[in-house]
Amino acid sequence: MRLIVDQDLCISCGLCIEICPEVFDWNDDGKANVTEDPIPEELEDSAQEAQSECPTDAIQEP
Ligand code: SF4
Numbered sequence: 001m002r003l004i005v006d007q008d009l010c011i012s013c014g015l016c017i018e019i020c021p022e023v024f025d026w027n028d029d030g031k032a033n034v035t036e037d038p039i040p041e042e043l044e045d046s047a048q049e050a051q052s053e054c055p056t057d058a059i060q061e062p
Pocket of ligand 1 (some may be wrong): 011015017
């Protein structure tokens with residue numbers, strides 16, 4: 001699976017990075033970014049949890 005963070009929607013709450021630091025990290029703009037593309041199978045559940053918990057639905061399928 002692949003995911004992206006819509007930079008206009010991300011409010012830098014840090015929740016995705018807290019839930020799944022293997023896939024999400026801060027970028028130079030202080031927003032969240034996806035660091036694994038594609039996302040390895042063993043991290044999919046955790047990445048999907050982060051996606052569903054994002055308060056602004058910024059984590060999306062490309
Ligand atoms: S959970 Fe959503 S709003 Fe919060 S840092 Fe991650 S992508 Fe941005």
